[in-house]
Amino acid sequence: MKRKRLTAFLFAILLAPVFTFAQSPLNGSVERIKVHGKSLEGNLEGNPADPDVSVYLPPSYKKESKRRFPVVYLLHGFTDTDAQWYGFVKHWINLPVIVDKVFASGQAQEMIIVTPNALTRSGGSYYSNSITAGNWEDFVSKELVAYIDQHYRTIAKPASRGLAGHSMGGYGTIRIGERHPEIFSSIYLLSPCCLAPGNARSADALAKIEAVKTPDDIAKADFMTKAALAYAAAWSPNPLRPPFYTDAIVENGKVNPAAELKWNANMPLTSIDQYITNLKQMKGIGFDAGDRDQPIAANIKILHQVLDNYKIEHTYEEYQGDHINKIGERIETKMLPFFSKNLVSK
CATH class of the missing domain: 3.40.50.1820 (Alpha/Beta hydrolase fold, catalytic domain)
Incomplete structure (x- = not known):
């Protein structure tokens, strides 16, 4: 009886990989x-x-x-x-x-x-x-x-x-x-x-944008601040304004209207x-x-x-x-x- 069980057990092990392969979904x-x-x-x-x-x-x-x-x-x-x-x-x-x-x-x-x-x-x-x-x-x-x-x-x-x-x-x-x-x-x-266009920015949001002074500051910025910086890099670039090389985003506590016009023009x-x-x-x-x-x-x-x-x-x-x-x-x-x-x- 023990020999029969051992034989059956070994037989199952040998068949198991074949069964698993056949039932596995094809992956890319x-x-x-x-x-x-x-x-x-x-x-x-x-x-x-x-x-x-x-x-x-x-x-x-x-x-x-x-x-x-x-x-x-x-x-x-x-x-x-x-x-x-x-x-x-x-x-x-x-x-x-x-x-x-x-x-x-x-x-x-x-x-x-x-x-x-x-x-x-x-x-x-x-x-x-x-x-x-x-x-x-x-x-x-x-x-x-x-x-x-x-x-x-x-x-x-x-x-x-x-x-x-x-x-x-x-x-x-x-x-x-x-x-x-x-x-x-x-x-x-x-x-x-x-x-x-849309999503008017609050005074607090604008202050956060203005607080970003160097590229290292970007990593510490929140999501919406980063988004504004990315908008500027994509849609209002300016090669004469390091370190971000964009038009000013905020001027006199308000969104720079020239930059905003460029952003809006890029919205489908x-x-x-x-x-x-x-x-x-x-x-x-x-x-x-x-x-x-x-x-x-x-x-x-x-x-x-x-x-x-x-x-x-x-x-x-x-x-x-x-x-x-x-x-x-x-x-x-x-x-x-x-x-x-x-x-x-x-």
Whole structure:
């Protein structure tokens, strides 16, 4: 009897790895590389010209050596990094885990996902062109896309390229997407910030901005103070005003009106009518936000109304949630299926 039990036990051990392998979901892999950008060279903040870039390769990438894949360029938010989103650093989201789940379940076709590290000295590039922070719009839309097409098995055409982002990344998505339909055919905005002017700053908030005197002070500043400094670096650069190389943000206890005009001019709802022809070329446009995420939820409703006025097809949803608590779920159930539907996979 003991010998039979021992034999059965050993037999089970031998079979266990086979069973586990067969039942395990297929997982993709992540590479973290550096991509040099000539468009980022010489920026006055001293941000790297060869930022880190995280690349998610789907499960079939290494198994099917001749297969090519559509690509989604996913832009992270303000003060975030690619490392946080891809699980290299603990964060509120782990993108590869979400994407593995979606592909294993068959909810979406497999695709490559690419995220550059757009963290700058002041907290974020806003994916804009600036002598101070660097020409991030050019880097993402031209140099990064060219590099990925050259080094990975992509389907290198606009119909197979999507652009998405959260918060600052959502802003970057519509900014770059509406300017470059020859590069990206579909865009998805997750809780996009900075679509419209607003958010009047209190006297206390202005005093905090004025208290930042050196680059070292930025690390100690609160989120909204950093955001103002990043706005200035992205949208009101000034090469003659060290150490921040921006127009003055505060003058005589008030927001500098010249700087504010430049900021407002860079907010998509102020200029969207100039890009309608480009937006009409898009295969897919989607965006959403949580109902407690104000003023973002109110602003995407305006975006929805503008696109409706021009009879541009799009998907729009305001769901129950805040700025981050449902983003993983939205990527799983909305964003990835959206790109699966709209991106050409052959």
